[in-house]
Amino acid sequence: MTALGSALTVLLALVPGQTGAADPGWFWNAPHCDTVYGDGSVTITQSDGETLAPTTGKLRAVTYAKVAALEEPNTLISIGKQSIQRSSDAGCSWQLLDKSPDDLSTYDVQAGPGDSAYIYSVNDQPIYRVHGSQVSAVLGPVEGGGLAALDSRPGRLRVVAGDGQLYDSSNDGVTWQRTGVPPAHDLFAYDAVVDPRNPDHVVVGVMSDGVYVTYDGGRSWFRSRAVERVNAFSLAISPADPSKVWLEGYDLDRSTRFIWESTDGGQKFREVLDQSRADLINGNRMWASPVDPDLLYFSYGTSFANFGADLYRFRPSTGDLTKHHNRNDGIPSLAFNPSNPKILYLGLAEER
Numbered sequence: 001m002t003a004l005g006s007a008l009t010v011l012l013a014l015v016p017g018q019t020g021a022a023d024p025g026w027f028w029n030a031p032h033c034d035t036v037y038g039d040g041s042v043t044i045t046q047s048d049g050e051t052l053a054p055t056t057g058k059l060r061a062v063t064y065a066k067v068a069a070l071e072e073p074n075t076l077i078s079i080g081k082q083s084i085q086r087s088s089d090a091g092c093s094w095q096l097l098d099k100s101p102d103d104l105s106t107y108d109v110q111a112g113p114g115d116s117a118y119i120y121s122v123n124d125q126p127i128y129r130v131h132g133s134q135v136s137a138v139l140g141p142v143e144g145g146g147l148a149a150l151d152s153r154p155g156r157l158r159v160v161a162g163d164g165q166l167y168d169s170s171n172d173g174v175t176w177q178r179t180g181v182p183p184a185h186d187l188f189a190y191d192a193v194v195d196p197r198n199p200d201h202v203v204v205g206v207m208s209d210g211v212y213v214t215y216d217g218g219r220s221w222f223r224s225r226a227v228e229r230v231n232a233f234s235l236a237i238s239p240a241d242p243s244k245v246w247l248e249g250y251d252l253d254r255s256t257r258f259i260w261e262s263t264d265g266g267q268k269f270r271e272v273l274d275q276s277r278a279d280l281i282n283g284n285r286m287w288a289s290p291v292d293p294d295l296l297y298f299s300y301g302t303s304f305a306n307f308g309a310d311l312y313r314f315r316p317s318t319g320d321l322t323k324h325h326n327r328n329d330g331i332p333s334l335a336f337n338p339s340n341p342k343i344l345y346l347g348l349a350e351e352r
Contacts, residue, residue: 180218
């Protein structure tokens with residue numbers, strides 16, 4: 001091996017991320033455009049939402065766009081209404097990959113290894129698989145049921161079903177195997193998150209009963225403390241420090257919505273924000289910074305009274321909270337540019 005090859009091997013070994021792979025951010029670029037060429041469903045901001053890049057197209061109703069940045073350099077996948085789209089230039093332009101026969105409003109998109117992504121719904125079937133420019137569909141593990149979360153790693157999919165049960169697939173979703181047991185009987189899962197470093201660590205938010213957490217892939221579960229009587233609508237986990245988990249929900253005893261924070265992976269939570277300081281609803285979407293374990297974004301938006309949308313930036317350790325407003329009907333999705341997490345991709349909503 002040449003000296004240059006040896007040096008490169010050592011350099012890649014020092015880069016954090018999946019074993020044997022360099023951080024994809026090393027190979028990404030910042031978007032080199034002032035305007036996004038697309039249908040208006042995705043925009044770019046480098047100012048936490050204060051200024052949004054204009055788009056050549058106008059988003060059509062009724063659309064709730066979602067977006068994910070892939071490991072493949074400069075590649076993103078977005079969904080909106082019935083369209084599945086791809087960008088290969090760091091979000092500057094978008095091309096249609098496929099049209100879905102289903103309304104994708106309740107679907108989300110999750111990046112997988114390399115140039116893959118998975119599109120799934122908490123309510124509906126099927127799961128759409130994106131590999132490069134090819135889109136295909138498979139059924140999830142529960143007939144007629146959706147998924148609260150999907151985690152994709154080389155050679156394996158892990159999903160959380162609507163009752164909190166985990167399922168695994170080693171053939172890209174063609175067949176599924178039940179893993180472990182449900183957290184409890186007769187649960188309805190609103191949301192779930194899988195630890196990006198350890199897929200056996202899963203946190204599930206449910207109706208009325210708060211949060212359940214497992215560290216052994218669902219073989220045993222713990223009920224999280226201090227949120228036992230909570231509708232746990234939304235969860236986020238920090239890629240920078242997966243011991244940090246955030247919960248947005250409704251406290252049934254106090255009739256108040258909060259954001260709670262856990263610093264032990266979801267075993268116990270403390271309140272860090274209440275609805276007197278921010279517009280909290282039954283399910284604000286939240287996104288954790290990939291590099292800063294003390295930085296959380298969340299959004300609120302509605303077309304009612306032409307309100308528009310707010311993107312919040314929240315630092316739980318200090319309580320520092322800022323927001324920027326725009327005229328869209330919502331921000332149902334956010335993705336971070338892997339080379340520069342200050343560059344945000346926003347999936348937008350249009351309800352009118």
